[in-house]
Amino acid sequence: MNYIHEYQEKLRTPEAAVKVVQSGDWVDYGFGTNQPILLDEALAKRKPELQDIKIRGALTLKPRQIVSADLKRECFTYCSWHFSGYDRQLHDRNLCSFIPMIYRNMPRYYRNELVVDVAMICVAPMDKHGYFNFSLSTSATQAALETAKIVIVEVNEQFPRALGGREECIHISEVDYIVESNQIGIPELPVAVPDEIDEKVARLIVEEVVDRSILQLGIGGMPNAVGNLIAESDVKDLGMHTEMLVDAYLAMYKKGKLTNKYKQIDKGKSVWNFSAGSRELYDWIDQNPFLAVYPVEYTNDPAVIRQLDHFISVNNCVEVDLYGQISSESSGIRQISGTGGQLDFVTGAYLSRGGKSFICFRSSYTNKKTGVMSSCVVPTLPAGGIVTAPRTQAHYLVNEWGKVNLAGCSTWERAEKIISIAHPNFQNELIQHAEQMKIWRRSNKR
Numbered sequence: 001m002n003y004i005h006e007y008q009e010k011l012r013t014p015e016a017a018v019k020v021v022q023s024g025d026w027v028d029y030g031f032g033t034n035q036p037i038l039l040d041e042a043l044a045k046r047k048p049e050l051q052d053i054k055i056r057g058a059l060t061l062k063p064r065q066i067v068s069a070d071l072k073r074e075c076f077t078y079c080s081w082h083f084s085g086y087d088r089q090l091h092d093r094n095l096c097s098f099i100p101m102i103y104r105n106m107p108r109y110y111r112n113e114l115v116v117d118v119a120m121i122c123v124a125p126m127d128k129h130g131y132f133n134f135s136l137s138t139s140a141t142q143a144a145l146e147t148a149k150i151v152i153v154e155v156n157e158q159f160p161r162a163l164g165g166r167e168e169c170i171h172i173s174e175v176d177y178i179v180e181s182n183q184i185g186i187p188e189l190p191v192a193v194p195d196e197i198d199e200k201v202a203r204l205i206v207e208e209v210v211d212r213s214i215l216q217l218g219i220g221g222m223p224n225a226v227g228n229l230i231a232e233s234d235v236k237d238l239g240m241h242t243e244m245l246v247d248a249y250l251a252m253y254k255k256g257k258l259t260n261k262y263k264q265i266d267k268g269k270s271v272w273n274f275s276a277g278s279r280e281l282y283d284w285i286d287q288n289p290f291l292a293v294y295p296v297e298y299t300n301d302p303a304v305i306r307q308l309d310h311f312i313s314v315n316n317c318v319e320v321d322l323y324g325q326i327s328s329e330s331s332g333i334r335q336i337s338g339t340g341g342q343l344d345f346v347t348g349a350y351l352s353r354g355g356k357s358f359i360c361f362r363s364s365y366t367n368k369k370t371g372v373m374s375s376c377v378v379p380t381l382p383a384g385g386i387v388t389a390p391r392t393q394a395h396y397l398v399n400e401w402g403k404v405n406l407a408g409c410s411t412w413e414r415a416e417k418i419i420s421i422a423h424p425n426f427q428n429e430l431i432q433h434a435e436q437m438k439i440w441r442r443s444n445k446r
């Protein structure tokens with residue numbers, strides 16, 4: 001069949017396409033790199049004639065015009081499922097609201113709970129069969145588009161085509177309007193350069209990785225550093241099953257470490273859900289049968305993850321308290337990022353045969369404005385602090401001072417282990433708190 005005629009019939013200018021948005025609507029911008037550019041600009045221009053437009057996005061990597069055109073939030077209320085650095089700065093200025101979620105449930109939220117009046121997302125160009133590929137953000141995209149009353153796609157030929165899996169594309173028959181933004185570059189993330197602390201942490205994790213391990217690397221600088229060190233190590237025949245596809249996997253592939261040969265499921269395939277990284281990474285993704293993209297209810301399902309032996313999950317946190325509660329998304333009431341998929345992988349990795357979940361962090365944090373150094377091991381999480389992974393799920397904690405396993409430990413054992421990897425400047429004070437909290441035995445090691 002030839003879909004060119006249908007394509008031409010549905011093609012609109014961005015200004016014409018966004019006319020479907022009505023006051024009171026919920027508008028969905030999709031996820032990460034695939035959020036609209038020209039449609040966002042066109043919608044922002046309608047501020048004088050619209051009221052009460054609520055917008056959902058996530059991990060936004062380019063400035064939003066609906067925000068900068070409406071700094072008093074008179075018309076547009078922008079909400080994010082997971083904060084990027086940009087979203088975080090907006091939230092600090094009260095220009096972005098957070099939507100709490102566990103990432104594996106995101107398709108369920110759309111299908112069972114939410115209203116989407118208009119969805120507008122970037123896609124790769126239509127193929128000869130009439131399909132637009134979701135490219136770097138399979139995420140929960142199909143669920144959002146299924147829920148939407150009106151679907152507008154912004155086609156950009158810069159986006160790679162990602163082979164699935166499933167739920168990686170939409171057919172033109174399901175699309176209401178098409179807009180083209182072919183010349184606009186897609187957002188890239190700089191490849192993190194590891195420092196001495198990243199390397200120390202990476203070495204402690206790499207010694208736990210055995211041949212044929214399956215790897216998940218979370219968002220942030222440190223997990224990427226671990227991946228890059230694994231690429232330089234002697235381990236063989238690694239597998240990939242991850243939510244976020246980052247440059248470290250490409251580094252492992254180039255070094256011949258990533259083969260997926262011995263995976264118990266999805267054998268031969270590197271499984272992922274969304275990506276953000278370099279242009280080289282995006283070119284690697286393009287029509288590559290070595291990679292298979294899946295919706296998040298598959299990649300992040302602990303029941304799927306547990307089927308993969310020696311699953312190694314590496315994620316980052318902001319603070320950990322003496323009970324072993326892990327906060328990876330806030331500092332007190334300041335929302336930093338989100339739960340994302342961290343709890344999904346912490347849970348799934350622990351259930352895998354020989355699986356291990358590592359939460360890595362720096363032992364101290366220096367406030368950029370004041371220069372004051374504080375401990376990232378705290379007695380209890382500060383007021384308003386959000387628990388990302390509860391103490392009942394915590395497995396390994398790793399920082400530049402060492403690595404401890406909390407699973408099955410009593411409160412006094414946890415306190416001892418966690419303080420043993422706290423920054424030395426803060427250890428005595430932490431012991432005093434542990435004593436007051438009745439989680440310190442007389443024989444605990446100091």
Ligand SMILES: CC(=O)SCCNC(=O)CCNC(=O)[C@H](O)C(C)(C)COP(=O)(O)OP(=O)(O)OC[C@H]1O[C@@H](n2cnc3c(N)ncnc32)[C@H](O)[C@@H]1OP(=O)(O)O
Nearest residue numbers: 218219220221243244315316317328331337340341342365
């Ligand atoms: C994506 C997957 O594959 S699956 C699951 C992974 N998902 C998760 O782990 C979700 C939660 N984790 C995260 O979001 C990240 O890993 C983070 C936030 C913990 C670390 O990410 P990074 O990008 O390395 O964080 P970074 O060091 O730049 O810090 C982010 C912000 O938090 C602030 N921050 C970091 N640590 C602290 C701290 N201890 N106290 C106060 N603020 C802190 C930083 O100052 C920075 O704020 P700024 O942008 O205003 O300067």
Ligand SMILES: CCCC(=O)O
Nearest residue numbers: 082103219340341342
């Ligand atoms: C929601 C995407 C990012 C993450 O899981 O941390």
